[in-house]
Amino acid sequence: MGPLGRGSSWPLSGPATPFPRLGGGAPASPRPAGGAAAPGLGVLSDRESEVLALMAQGRTNTAIALRLCVSEGTVEKRVAAVFGKLGVPGDSGDNRRVLAVLRYLGAQDPDGAAAERRELATAA
Numbered sequence: 671m672g673p674l675g676r677g678s679s680w681p682l683s684g685p686a687t688p689f690p691r692l693g694g695g696a697p698a699s700p701r702p703a704g705g706a707a708a709p710g711l712g713v714l715s716d717r718e719s720e721v722l723a724l725m726a727q728g729r730t731n732t733a734i735a736l737r738l739c740v741s742e743g744t745v746e747k748r749v750a751a752v753f754g755k756l757g758v759p760g761d762s763g764d765n766r767r768v769l770a771v772l773r774y775l776g777a778q779d780p781d782g783a784a785a786e787r788r789e790l791a792t793a794a
Contacts, residue, residue, distance in 0.1 A: 711777050713755045721748040726771045 711719060717738075724734045731745045738745070749767075752758075756773050758766045 711756075711774065714752060718748050718752050718755070721745060722752050722770060722774050725749070725752075725767060726774050 711722070714722065720738065721734055724737060729737065731742050731749065735742045735745045752770055753760065753766050756770055758769045758773070760766060
């Protein structure tokens with residue numbers, strides 16, 4: 671029988687290589703090369719941080735699921751965990767997704783965003 675037939679094994683010539691990323695490019699993550707989380711986001715797991723970064727890029731749960739090769743249900747659970755860990759309230763009339771992304775963006779550039787808000791407030 672052929673290489674995939676009964677009783678045969680597929681020969682491995684070296685270490686397994688990971689599958690290429692769908693969508694190309696490096697995964698979006700708020701964790702810098704050193705592995706430390708952005709300030710204020712340290713409570714998130716690596717996967718939750720990745721989901722939040724993709725949310726900040728404007729991706730839907732479906733797009734995030736496709737990008738990470740997981741189910742939409744898994745993404746929904748990760749998003750709920752992000753909301754819980756960041757303390758984003760669920761009972762207000764506010765958009766929780768937007769509030770979480772604003773928190774993410776503020777953690778990415780806390781000094782720059784604060785300075786820009788002060789400039790806008792004084793100019794008005």
